[in-house]
Amino acid sequence: MLRYVVRRLLLTIPLLVGISLISFLVIHMAPGGPIGAASDLNPKATAEVRERLKAYYGLDQPLYLQYGRWLGRMATLDFGRSFSPDGRQVVDKIRERIPVTLAINVLSLGIIFFVAIPIGIYSAVRKDSWFDRISTVTVFTGFAIPTFWLALLLMILFGVKLGWLPISGLVSLEHDSFSLAGRAWDRVRHLVLPVLLAGFGGLAGFSRYMRSNMLEVIRQDYIATAKAKGLPERLVVFRHAVRNALLPVITILGLSVPDLLGGSVIFETIFAIPGMGQLFYQGVMSRDYPLIMGILTIGAFLTLLGNLLADVGYALVDPRIRTG
């Protein structure tokens, strides 16, 4: 097992290099460049200014050299400085965005689990019942409704009409003057709408997944056996069926690892949340190469790591895979 894990980890290195090379080429193929934002259609940006800016960012060198330098820095985990006017360290820019993105994603993933799993189980056990139908319609509504539209409606209701919740942002203007408890409460109030909305949108996929897993398991012979033994239904469902139906969830969890740090642009834009999604979007729009590369590399690493974790986790809980 250990050898397997080590081998997989070593394999991620060439994979990461390959992914980063492709990313690097693709973003450099996009028209325009980092100095465009400051110099395009700007009468003061003469050809000389442009050349100096290019030299300042090292953009005057051949592409393979630029990539080589980037790779060399990455080997020491140095993400470099952003090309945006603030010129800050890419690591700092990413680090300050992670907490809020992570918090929203973990909380909404939690909601999805705690709501979707019971819905899935119950819908499967009582297939075609009223509950099954209503919950199906509800979760699909959540899936189908455009997030930004629902978000606006909820903002109007809770923010403007009722005045219960703040509309956007992370904290109130006077946040710093609040007591410790007041500050915590302030943050919670700002997170309610984004987290609920993110959760609502994700219910459908997960609950349907759980339901079909469950239906699959219920048809198995060992469930029939358990029922035939005269076990109460509750025991059959929870001890025998659910445990097996939950297995594929590990895969989903593994695949969710990179999503934890990836924010949605639409979502963050509508709630004015400075998260990873906006950071990446702005990076792409301003062709901030070091920032884009930094985020892509982290994303690629987390994806590979998530896959590995899922495989290992699977092997741990399912003896059939371990021995096979």
Added chain:
Amino acid sequence: MEYEKPFAPALASWGMSILPKHLLETYEDISKSPLNKEHPIGTGPYKFVEWKPGERVVFDANPDYFEGRPYLQRVVTRVIPDQATLFLELKSGGIDSMNLTPLQYTRQTETDEFRKSYNKFRYTAFNYTYLGFRLSHPFFKDKKVRQGIACAIRKKELVDGVLFGLGQEAIGPYKPGTWVYNPDVPKFPYDPERAKRLLAEAGWKPGTDGTLEKGGQPFRFTVLTNAGNESRSKTAAILQQHLAAVGIRMEIRTVEWAAFINEFIDKRKFDAVILGWSITPDPDQYDIWSSKKTGPKELNFVGYSNPEVDRLLEEGRRTFDIEKRKKAYFRIQEILAEEQPYVFLYVPDSLPAVHRRIHGIEPAPIGIAYNFIRWYVPKGQQKYTSFQK
């Protein structure tokens, strides 16, 4: 600074604040100083307190400001990317001021409830939108074609449709009402018959399906504009209708900004564009109209060239005599209006809304922000009291 020849826009072109020498001289390369990026220090009415990227910037009043301490103790600028969210924040009282869109100004704020809490202002903005032609294009080389297109466009409909009436028709590249603006230039008002006549004089005659043709070639072209600018894409859609009425088929293409500049403007791969310029306080527009500014990455990308305009542009920037400058720029406007290298479309209005708590605002032609340091909130109406010292 010393110039070889007089250069009128010089003072305005420096546009740089006073820098703190004692904090910069320790750095060999001042671009490495944290002052630029992390904690700017200047001599303005407000002092930098805090910047949370993507979230907010906070400023406190500078008690030593040379015109006196501003009345508002703290100013917070919030970053809210979405227009709809921004508007809801305003309505819920989360923010005190924002710039409204024409739609919000005319349709969503005409309620007693809104008026009870907010003052709305309206003044001419410092920018204009135009339809620019690549003048080396075989269709648009001919002045008559450009004049014909100008006559086919009903600018009033653009102002009504795109700006909900909150703006005015443009006839030149300056802000209406300013000293340099010349209202008496040759005009090509909406007149489809005249448009057809002008186009016919240029050799464009209706073909079997009504589309204009010349030498068997139909009058079809593509107008480009940048993606994400709603008023420009609306403008394009309305222009498409106007031009179709005189037999010109115009396709619309919107392109992401960087690609728009690098792939189309820089490479001169466009027929026509819908874009805008901001109008600077100094009237020098050498960079936009001079035939010496048609090179790569330069601003005269339509390729406009007129010896008289070149001479007048030089004249205008080489004298500080406002009357002489005015004469030069008036004449430039006449020539531009006659030659129509751009069809100047409209000048929008700025539409700020500010909470009624805030007093001392005195609207002027330049807008409302000029006396910001004298804005205040009377005792009793003050909302954020924790900042006060």
